[in-house]
Amino acid sequence: MKDNIDINDKLVRIIGIQFFGVVIPNATGLVNNTDRSILYLAAAYAYFMLIAFLIWQGNRLLLFKLEEKYNWFINPAQKVVMILGGNVFYTAPLVIIMLLGWYQLSQEVVDWGVIKVTAIVCVICVIFITHAYETVFLIKQRESDKVKGEKLERAKVQAELEALKNQIDPHFMFNSLNNLAYLIDQNPAKAKQFTENLAEVYRYILSNKERKLVMLEDELLFLNKYLSLLYLRYDNALSVTFNLSENDKERYLIPPISVFFALENVVKHNEISTRFPMSVEIWKRGHSLWISNPVKEKKSLEHSSKIGLTNLDERFKIIVGKGISTEHSHQTFKIELPMLPLAS
Known part of the structure; x- marks a missing residue:
């Protein structure tokens, strides 16, 4: 833009x-x-x-x-x-x-x-x-x-500091390792798959942290690896539905790890359990990717400075030319991630 x-x-x-x-x-x-x-x-x-x-x-x-x-x-x-x-x-x-x-x-x-x-x-x-x-x-x-460029570099430094909290979140790592330890004893085959997916998640994060944009198709393939970890973590309490055509996936660019941040935001702020199942929907409208989830706020939330979404918004403003937007009601939370269409 x-x-x-x-x-x-x-x-x-x-x-x-x-x-x-x-x-x-x-x-x-x-x-x-x-x-x-x-x-x-x-x-x-x-x-x-x-x-x-x-x-x-x-x-x-x-x-x-x-x-x-x-x-x-x-x-x-x-x-x-x-x-x-x-x-x-x-x-x-x-x-x-x-x-x-x-x-x-x-x-x-x-x-x-x-x-x-x-x-x-x-x-x-x-x-x-x-x-x-x-x-x-x-x-x-x-x-x-x-x-x-100078502004992007400043934002990048700030984003990388926050990435230590968000991309390699201690709680996420702790839960992942706990799940892995459990699976090693109970289901070695699943433990192997879990380890491979966990490695893929961090490989993608490390290999794309320097890039400004990636294909939406690649971002969603990475997301499936990340979701496999969440599914093992929450069993059937979490479901994510994609309403996207294959053509849409091949026609758009998006900042890397942005959908990951959006889903981490859902996990961080909402109760997810068999008693409070969480259903997330991802779809495209116009030139934007939308992520929607019902609001089931945790009774005891960790202190959040909301730097994650702030940094995400700054990245989109600089790279895409338009910031993210959110719609928040008592029932639903939606986040819009603007994308760049590939030249036809």
Whole structure:
């Protein structure tokens, strides 16, 4: 998602519009200062400054719109075509129409040669100025990316500190090892599977902690390994339902371990037992992944600073361009994780 970049070009526009409104008519022969009254020249230059204003403002607005929609680094050829096409097909017709209006007002004979030359000169000037704007955009984008990178690094350090509590949570490890010890005595086959899944969980966490985005399909495959541990921990008291098509899984990117955090949040804050079974639902709506669970708050909650969800929200804002959102009622808790669609 692209950041909105502000360009303070007010002074440049004021000077540029007046400059081109005077220079171009003289250079192309539209205005001949010989034997012309001051009133005529004032009206002429005012009219051509109006044309310069419409050309500049129109192309500026067009460029800003295209800047929001197209990215040099993703599809440069398409952006070049759209910008040049917009410059030509907006500027040339506008110049021709406005010059015909000028000939009508001044009651002079229409000179199509002068109109043609003026239109070409205006288009060339517009392309030159657009290039200058794009250069400024790229410089500011680089500065913005640098600040964004520094912010991401700060958030990463904070997130990694919290990861020691969330990714390798002592209670989670304690329960996992207890379950493993029990299974070794009671069911060696399950103990082996449990160990393999536990290893897969931490292998995924360690191998993806440096990455910004992963395929949704890979994230959900990891999640199944993690869920196998939870199912052994809670028996039949926990169920997780996925309402996602295979096509959806292959079409989206998501920050790694984000769904893990969302499920850990469910486990951490809710009572899960045979008396209070927990049913979690995961589905896609729009370009977001939703996780929903009934609220069954633990009677005795550990102190929580909510840093986990805060860090998750910060990661999404920086990487995806949109933070997570939650919906909390007495009956249900929902969390929305925005995703990035793959370019088709």
